[in-house]
Amino acid sequence: MNNSPKIHTESTLNTNLNELAHGLVREMAMACRKVAIYGASHPVSSKAVEKPFFAFVKLFEFKRLVSLNLERGNLFAMNVRLKESVFTEEIIRYLQILEVDALLFRPQMSMTDLSRFIGRFVLRVSRTDQSQILSTYLKQSGIDTIEVNSRLAFELFENSPRFRGDIEGDFSVHNIAMRQMGESLKSLAKIQAGGESVLESLGIDFSYDVVRYLLPEKVALLQLEDIQNELLSTLEKLKRDVPDSEETVTIKAHFSSLWKLLDYHPQRDQIISAVERLMGDNQFIANVAQESGDSVSAIKFESRDQIDQILRKCLESDQRLMPTRQLVDAFKRLMRTGQKGKATETLELLMDILGSTEVVERGRALGLLVSMVESIDLLSDTTVFENLITRISTGLNSNTESFEYSEIIWRVLEKCLVSRRYDLVARLSIMIGNHKYVEEGVTVYDSFAIKKVIENINRQNIISAMIDDLIVSDSETAGYIRDALISVGGEQVALGLSQIISHPARHVRQLALKILAELGKDTLTVFSRVLTDDAMFERGSNRNELADAKWYVIRNSIFILGQIKDPEGIVPLRLRINDHDVRVRREIVSTLEKIGGEDACDMLIFMAEDSDKAVRESAVIAVGLTGNEDFAPMLINTMKRQPSIAKRGIAALGRLGGENSREFLSQLLKDDDFLSEMTEGGSSREELRLAAVTALGRIGDKASIEKLREFKSSMSIAQKVLSRSSIHKVVNEILSRH
Numbered sequence: 001m002n003n004s005p006k007i008h009t010e011s012t013l014n015t016n017l018n019e020l021a022h023g024l025v026r027e028m029a030m031a032c033r034k035v036a037i038y039g040a041s042h043p044v045s046s047k048a049v050e051k052p053f054f055a056f057v058k059l060f061e062f063k064r065l066v067s068l069n070l071e072r073g074n075l076f077a078m079n080v081r082l083k084e085s086v087f088t089e090e091i092i093r094y095l096q097i098l099e100v101d102a103l104l105f106r107p108q109m110s111m112t113d114l115s116r117f118i119g120r121f122v123l124r125v126s127r128t129d130q131s132q133i134l135s136t137y138l139k140q141s142g143i144d145t146i147e148v149n150s151r152l153a154f155e156l157f158e159n160s161p162r163f164r165g166d167i168e169g170d171f172s173v174h175n176i177a178m179r180q181m182g183e184s185l186k187s188l189a190k191i192q193a194g195g196e197s198v199l200e201s202l203g204i205d206f207s208y209d210v211v212r213y214l215l216p217e218k219v220a221l222l223q224l225e226d227i228q229n230e231l232l233s234t235l236e237k238l239k240r241d242v243p244d245s246e247e248t249v250t251i252k253a254h255f256s257s258l259w260k261l262l263d264y265h266p267q268r269d270q271i272i273s274a275v276e277r278l279m280g281d282n283q284f285i286a287n288v289a290q291e292s293g294d295s296v297s298a299i300k301f302e303s304r305d306q307i308d309q310i311l312r313k314c315l316e317s318d319q320r321l322m323p324t325r326q327l328v329d330a331f332k333r334l335m336r337t338g339q340k341g342k343a344t345e346t347l348e349l350l351m352d353i354l355g356s357t358e359v360v361e362r363g364r365a366l367g368l369l370v371s372m373v374e375s376i377d378l379l380s381d382t383t384v385f386e387n388l389i390t391r392i393s394t395g396l397n398s399n400t401e402s403f404e405y406s407e408i409i410w411r412v413l414e415k416c417l418v419s420r421r422y423d424l425v426a427r428l429s430i431m432i433g434n435h436k437y438v439e440e441g442v443t444v445y446d447s448f449a450i451k452k453v454i455e456n457i458n459r460q461n462i463i464s465a466m467i468d469d470l471i472v473s474d475s476e477t478a479g480y481i482r483d484a485l486i487s488v489g490g491e492q493v494a495l496g497l498s499q500i501i502s503h504p505a506r507h508v509r510q511l512a513l514k515i516l517a518e519l520g521k522d523t524l525t526v527f528s529r530v531l532t533d534d535a536m537f538e539r540g541s542n543r544n545e546l547a548d549a550k551w552y553v554i555r556n557s558i559f560i561l562g563q564i565k566d567p568e569g570i571v572p573l574r575l576r577i578n579d580h581d582v583r584v585r586r587e588i589v590s591t592l593e594k595i596g597g598e599d600a601c602d603m604l605i606f607m608a609e610d611s612d613k614a615v616r617e618s619a620v621i622a623v624g625l626t627g628n629e630d631f632a633p634m635l636i637n638t639m640k641r642q643p644s645i646a647k648r649g650i651a652a653l654g655r656l657g658g659e660n661s662r663e664f665l666s667q668l669l670k671d672d673d674f675l676s677e678m679t680e681g682g683s684s685r686e687e688l689r690l691a692a693v694t695a696l697g698r699i700g701d702k703a704s705i706e707k708l709r710e711f712k713s714s715m716s717i718a719q720k721v722l723s724r725s726s727i728h729k730v731v732n733e734i735l736s737r738h
Contacts, residue, residue: 012061013210014474018163018171020059021077022087024066027052029087032094032122040119049115056114060107062173064196065205068103069157070095078205079157083166094121098134102153109145117146152200159203174214177206181218185230188222189257191215216264216379224267228274231258263380269340307334311346315353315364324368328375335381344387347372351391354408355400366404370411378419388412389424393431399446406452413457420469422480426487429457433487438521443489458490467496471508478511486518494519494526501556513556517563524566527557531572537579544580555587562591570599577603582612589615593622601626605634608649609642617648624652632660643680647691654695662699666707668692670714690727697734705738 034048059066059078068091069076075088075095082088095101098121120137135148147153161179163169181188181204190198192215196208204211234255262268307330314322334343350372353365376385392409395401409428416424432453435446445451457463463485470481485493497512516523530536536554539546546554558576561569573588589607592600607619623635632653639649650668653661668675669692675685683691693711696704712731 013174013177013213014172015062016171017059017062017078017173017176018080018165018169020055021080021165022082024052024055024059025068025075025077025082025091026085026087027055028118029090031118032090035118036122040115045119046115049111049118052118053111053114056105056109060207062177062207062210063205064107064199064207065152065156066105067153067156067205068095068105069153070101071157076157076162077165079160080163080165080171097124100134100148102147102149102157104147104150104153104156106145106147113143113145116141116143156203156205160205173206173210177204177210177214178218180204180206181211181214183222185222185226185258185261186254188215188219189254189261192260193253193257219261219264222265224265224271227258227262227265228271231255231271232274234258307331307342307346311349311368314368315361322364322367324371327368328371331372332375335376335384340381340384343381343384347384347388348391351388351395351408354402354404355395356402362402362404366407369408373408373411373415376415378415378421378424385412385424389428389431392428396431396435396446396450401447401449403449403452405447406449406456409449409453410456413453417462417465420477422469422473422477422484425466426480426483429484429487433489436489454488454490457488458492460492460496463488463492463496467500470511471500471503471505482511482515485515489519489522491522491526494522498526498530498553498557501560502552509556513560513563516560520564520566523560523564524569527560528569528572530554530557531561531576537576539580545583546581551581551583554584558584558587558591562594565595567595567597567599569595570603574603577607582615585610585612585615586618589618589622592619593625596626601628601631602634605631605638608635608638608645613644616642616645620645620648620652624655627655627657629656629658629661632656632658632664636660636664639678643678644682646678646688647683650688650691650695654698657699657701659703662696662701662704662707665692665696665699665704666711669707669711686727690730693727693730693734697730700738705735708734 031045031048031052035045038045056066063078067076067078069079070092073092075082075092095103117138120134138144138146138148161176163171163176165171181191182202187202190202191211195212199206199208199211234251237251262271265271307327310323310327310330314324314327331343331346334340334346347369350365350369353361354369356362373388378385389412392405392412395405409432413425413428416422416428432450435450436454437444445454466481466485470478470485473481485497494516497516500508500512501516503509503512516527530553536550537546539550545551558573561573570592573591576584577588579585585607589604592604592607601623604619604623608616608623610616610619620635623631635649635652635656639646650665653665668678668688672685675688678688679685693708696708708731712728712735715728
């Protein structure tokens with residue numbers, strides 16, 4: 001089994017260990033059941049063992065050790081108490097038979113090791129025979145990757161936080177690992193100094209890659225006073241202790257580790273200042289700090305004057321002879337020694353030069369800025385980097401940017417993209433997006449620099465990488481990527497998103513559709529292209545329905561046009577209102593309803609005569625939802641030609657209102673011959689009368705209510721008493737409200 005890989009993304013750290021723990025036990029139980037039935041050497045058993053093995057592989061991406069513990073009838077996996085199930089009962093039963101309370105698995109475990117372990121785990125043997133004890137069997141078999149009732153297995157269980165997997169909670173790798181790392185400064189200092197070798201002694205079973213990734217975040221959460229007091233306390237001990245004694249060596253090592261932790265703390269400068277005051281007049285303490293490798297007081301790094309001199313030399317030299325490396329080293333040294341204010345000041349000076357009229361100076365400044373940006377550590381130097389972004393924004397807002405701005409903005413963005421710092425990518429993208437706008441369908445940029453940056457981002461490989469990360473990211477990161485894609489915009493973004501609108505994961509589809517809805521004309525262009533491509537609508541002979549692969553793309557393309565609600569989206573829809581696939585026509589009706597307007601309603605009127613009843617009725621309902629009485633004459637004309645939509649059409653007229661609707665509805669109530677003509681669509685006279693009464697009531701104006709009163713007066717006593725419908729009752733209810 002391979003060693004665990006490095007952790008590269010925050011989404012990886014959001015992996016739910018509770019789910020993995022339950023999955024591991026489930027697969028273990030199934031494998032045990034099959035091995036117990038078929039025997040360890042049977043092919044069915046060998047295949048069954050693969051599943052728990054790969055569950056272990058997944059866990060060893062995060063864990064150095066995986067434990068199973070039994071306490072008071074409860075099964076724990078990696079200190080997560082598991083829900084009661086047939087699977088946990090299966091494992092508990094074997095553990096109790098073998099009198100095993102703790103199992104520990106190491107990442108070096110092979111599938112053969114696991115297979116032999118399970119084969120012996122389920123074997124019924126005499127518990128009185130010492131040679132048959134499980135731990136003895138493993139030892140005799142040379143299997144040292146699985147431990148039974150070992151001291152380490154019990155210590156990890158006793159000394160690490162426990163979690164209840166049977167209730168709601170945060171079971172992410174991030175949360176549980178942070179809990180295991182604890183709050184002790186001494187422990188964190190040991191991790192910093194000792195690396196992976198100290199994890200076991202600290203009761204941490206996560207891989208060093210996970211712990212190392214989280215260490216800066218853990219240190220950043222510590223209180224300034226706690227770190228400061230620990231450093232000062234350590235220095236006081238050194239002042240009192242005998243130089244070169246064994247105790248002094250130990251204290252020096254602790255001090256050195258603590259000092260290195262400061263690089264991860266956001267208030268590093270304040271802590272250093274406080275410690276510096278104590279060290280000021282004590283040469284011994286200064287030497288200790290020097291030996292630790294990074295003291296501000298003991299070792300005088302480049303002063304402000306010195307870095308200014310290096311910068312001046314760079315700006316005055318021929319570009320090929322600039323001491324760029326020397327300046328970058330001095331810049332990095334500034335940040336390591338807590339002089340981040342000066343580091344920011346240096347970057348701002350170079351940004352100022354980018355706004356000058358001197359082309360040569362701008363070129364030199366750009367080269368230096370690019371080198372310095374590359375040297376910034378986004379983890380520990382975030383403040384300096386964010387200050388640079390703020391300075392870039394200031395230059396853009398004041399319209400002082402030059403052509404060179406496009407290059408430095410792109411380099412900053414590129415660094416964020418490579419590091420997957422999508423929070424900063426979103427910030428930069430929004431900032432850039434604020435300097436472009438669409439005018440009469442044409443994208444206009446505030447400057448050539450802005451246009452160049454957007455062109456750099458809007459490349460297939462960049463957009464594809466962002467969309468790939470969008471799919472696998474947690475909700476917070478996905479939100480940042482969404483903001484960035486919307487701000488950048490462009491057909492490349494819309495085209496990239498079009499590839500995932502049929503993604504198997506529902507949340508991915510929804511997110512893609514939401515972003516596309518914000519892209520406006522770019523989305524319209526891409527998806528109109530899909531709907532005008534005849535190849536997309538090709539199908540086998542004598543087949544009405546499109547193949548699923550094509551249908552899903554076409555369905556989503558039509559849906560997206562409804563989401564952006566651009567009237568120009570009607571143009572490609574017109575080409576497909578007679579498509580043989582009824583699903584296409586139904587989707588078009590739904591989209592036309594969302595787009596609205598006269599052109600959309602004109603198409604809906606035509607589709608009210610569709611060969612499919614559901615399409616006809618949906619189109620009529622959509623016309624009614626517009627609430628525009630100007631469409632009533634067209635709808636009435638269609639109803640007369642297509643009586644099958646009469647019932648839905650009458651209801652739609654009630655929503656449209658107006659004189660034309662009112663007169664048509666009134667005619668239905670008082671003209672039996674006309675009413676009979678409208679029943680040819682399959683509705684009864686009674687149904688149409690009731691629909692007309694309801695529609696007039698919905699219109700509800702004075703003239704409509706008067707028509708209802710006239711209708712009531714015209715009804716004979718026999719009609720009122722013997723009518724099988726509820727017309728008389730509905731009329732009375734409406735009139736009572738008016």
